[in-house]
Amino acid sequence: AQRVTQPEKLLSVFKGAPVELKCNYSYSGSPELFWYVQYSRQRLQLLLRHISRESIKGFTADLNKGETSFHLKKPFAQEEDSAMYYCALSNSNSGYALNFGKGTSLLVTP
Amino acid sequence: SAVISQKPSRDICQRGTSLTIQCQVDSQVTMMFWYRQQPGQSLTLIATANQGSEATYESGFVIDKFPISRPNLTFSTLTVSNMSPEDSSIYLCSARVASGGRGIQYFGAGTRLSVL
Numbered sequence: 181a182q183r184v185t186q187p188e189k190l191l192s193v194f195k196g197a198p199v200e201l202k203c204n205y206s207y208s209g210s211p212e213l214f215w216y217v218q219y220s221r222q223r224l225q226l227l228l229r230h231i232s233r234e235s236i237k238g239f240t241a242d243l244n245k246g247e248t249s250f251h252l253k254k255p256f257a258q259e260e261d262s263a264m265y266y267c268a269l270s271n272s273n274s275g276y277a278l279n280f281g282k283g284t285s286l287l288v289t290p
Numbered sequence: 291s292a293v294i295s296q297k298p299s300r301d302i303c304q305r306g307t308s309l310t311i312q313c314q315v316d317s318q319v320t321m322m323f324w325y326r327q328q329p330g331q332s333l334t335l336i337a338t339a340n341q342g343s344e345a346t347y348e349s350g351f352v353i354d355k356f357p358i359s360r361p362n363l364t365f366s367t368l369t370v371s372n373m374s375p376e377d378s379s380i381y382l383c384s385a386r387v388a389s390g391g392r393g394i395q396y397f398g399a400g401t402r403l404s405v406l
Contacts, residue, residue: 278323
């Protein structure tokens, strides 16, 4: 069975501070990992996926297969980063449907 | 990328009635999905709706309650049948678009359903 765990329901940081949103997964094969973000009153949108290894809006995420983690990081948080962040896993065995974690609400305060 | 249009955006319905949610994609896609997001919760997959085959439902969701249509490569509907207050949720559709040898799911804005 596959599972995505986001241990923090709420994460509050000050503007300019580093932020790390944790995501751990359990899956025996080769999953695709994603971070989706939902800003207030907006639709869910893709932030990052592990295969692209890029930085979006200053965020990066590295897939660590040994630790089965895909943590989302940003060195200097901005107020506009305040949103709900979901880690998700997809694989061919599940027909490429997304299995979401419970989400972490990030609040960046001035 | 893909633009997903979903309607209605919200509705308030009476117990025992049915509501059909429409999802339109601006490009042809094979894979579409329907998710439910209950208040304060994460997204849960209802079913996968691939064009040319019957929808595949996740455990806890049945076709009689959530019939799905997928008539072509750009459109799908989800019906919530015989509604009860427990069906009050946000319903989202998504489409998987090929990108870089893999795929990305794009989401509609969701349908916020309240059942009285």
